[in-house]
Amino acid sequence: MRRMDIYIDTANLDEIRQAASLGVLDGVTTNPSLVSKEGNVQFHDHLRAICELVPGPVSAEVVATDHDQMVTEAEQLAQIADNIVIKVPCTVDGLRACKSLSDQGIRTNMTLCFQPMQALFVAKAGAFLVSPFVGRVDDISGDGMELISQIRQIYDNYGFSTKILSASIRHPTHVVQSAMLGADVATIPFKVIGQLMNHPLTDIGLERFLADWKKVH
Numbered sequence: 001m002r003r004m005d006i007y008i009d010t011a012n013l014d015e016i017r018q019a020a021s022l023g024v025l026d027g028v029t030t031n032p033s034l035v036s037k038e039g040n041v042q043f044h045d046h047l048r049a050i051c052e053l054v055p056g057p058v059s060a061e062v063v064a065t066d067h068d069q070m071v072t073e074a075e076q077l078a079q080i081a082d083n084i085v086i087k088v089p090c091t092v093d094g095l096r097a098c099k100s101l102s103d104q105g106i107r108t109n110m111t112l113c114f115q116p117m118q119a120l121f122v123a124k125a126g127a128f129l130v131s132p133f134v135g136r137v138d139d140i141s142g143d144g145m146e147l148i149s150q151i152r153q154i155y156d157n158y159g160f161s162t163k164i165l166s167a168s169i170r171h172p173t174h175v176v177q178s179a180m181l182g183a184d185v186a187t188i189p190f191k192v193i194g195q196l197m198n199h200p201l202t203d204i205g206l207e208r209f210l211a212d213w214k215k216v217h
Contacts, residue, residue, distance in 0.1 A: 102126030135168035
């Protein structure tokens with residue numbers, strides 16, 4: 001039975017701890033931009049600390065751009081913990097690296113996916129995850145959710161096991177739409193995670209229930 005996993009998109013340890021305390025966190029995605037926000041940290045040590053907080057997949061991104069260096073860097077990152085997943089860009093060299101790493105049993109998250117053929121090719125190369133960036137597609141007047149829908153149909157047509165990870169999520173509606181379209185994972189900023197369980201009618205209803213309870217007692 002299909003379900004949608006919830007990842008947090010951050011490198012901040014406090015945010016990860018708070019999200020994990022909700023009991024519904026399945027993994028973490030990071031990238032060089034997110035790690036840079038954490039100040040003067042040792043990259044591998046910081047990733048190791050994240051992996052200790054979350055037993056599920058933790059995506060760590062390579063910064064190399066050619067096949068050989070991507071593979072070398074990925075092999076080093078994979079030694080950090082068993083739950084490390086290597087983020088590789090959806091480029092020609094990234095596709096080749098995906099195949100090389102998949103053949104070694106190293107899981108990959110193919111990132112910066114912006115069109116369905118990228119998703120098809122990385123699935124054929126054995127990717128564990130593909131990350132369509134829905135928010136960035138929307139930013140240029142595209143339709144990020146249409147991209148999710150296209151990839152879902154292609155994967156279902158041919159039985160690919162690669163998971164669709166809805167990335168670059170900007171607001172709760174992106175999460176709702178991703179779930180309705182059958183994305184396997186949504187990686188969500190801490191701020192948006194905090195919004196998902198909030199609704200003004202819930203707050204009003206609870207306030208009224210408590211007020212009525214005080215009248216009874």
